[in-house]
Amino acid sequence: MSHLDRRVVRSKEALKQALLQLMRQKDFSAISITEIVAAANYNRGTFYSHYDSKEALLAEFIEDLIQDLLMSFRAPYEHEEIFRIDELTANSVQIFEHIHQHATDYTILLRSNVMPQLREKMFAALKRISQEELEYAENGIDRELLAHYSINGLLGLILYWIEGGFQYTPAYMQEQLIKMIHWHPTEAKTRKPGAPPRRS
Template sequence: MAADIIKSDRRIVRSKAALKQALLTLMSQKPFASISITEIVELANYNRGTFYSHYENKEGLLDDILNELISELVKSFRAPYEASELFRIDELPANAVMIFDHIFQNASIYTVLMNSEVLSDIREKMFLALKQILIEDLDDSASANGLNREFHVIYSIHAVLGLVFHWIEGGFNYSPAYMQEQLVRIINWHPSTIMINKKERK
């Protein structure tokens, strides 16, 4: 009985993985709106019955892809402080920043999504997920310095995601290690003065 359940679970995992890959392949070739369920199942080498046993429609399949990505994104974001009670940003080692590793490991998926009409959906899901965990996981120490906590959280997330999206759109032209190092440098850079380059003005 247990063996049958395991085999059934494995079949479900395989079929869902094949359907996800088929949808992503099709999205790399044409707009999501023009993709049919028939195309998805034919490419995945399954039938429509298998599809509808897992999803109500292609939007549900896409949501499954996005939710899985977001879950992994959240884990990678939490990695630097997951096992700590006190998170010292000024002592954060670059190799503890895992978000760029996650993005790079799923580069093909993120590239397809970023070049599709569902870009706004993935941006919003990523933003809302990170906003929620920042508010839930970290205490309100910013308010002690007169900062509006919501503003600080929104600013921080947009800064990180802006860097991530720029990296993806640039075709991953820098290594994850370089991006980790640069993010840590940016976080810890607090200049008191900045020189104005007037020679470049016109």
């Protein structure tokens, strides 16, 4: 990498960190480019040499996160010709480790009201690679509906975990996900509304 390339990487990283620092204090919509460059100790010319707007800066930061997310999603099957879902173990699931490693970033994005944008991009990316890289045996289930069901379920767990302040360890989340994947209930006891739970 040339000196110029390193300088570009360094200045872009400084701008991203400055944006995150400001997002700790206020919503993204309330942050100005002037504030970003001041926090990064750069000038507006440097900012505009890399980005045409603060939205472009945020989009690149989110894209970096998502690329790392996709690497963690691929971990259980990237070296396998046949992905045995019924043999999936908690240790092979890396996606919660990724989220936990970037806990500060995800928490800031959540609190700065850009989580809908992040969730949409996460969903699109996970849907794309799951449909492009995993081919299931024909089972009569609509693939589009299955993608929405499974990926929204996974994202629901992730966002619940983030919103709850990471009250569980990554290992616990991984174990619970595996149990949910392998759980195939055939019946459930019923009770009338307001009735106390039955003792087993």
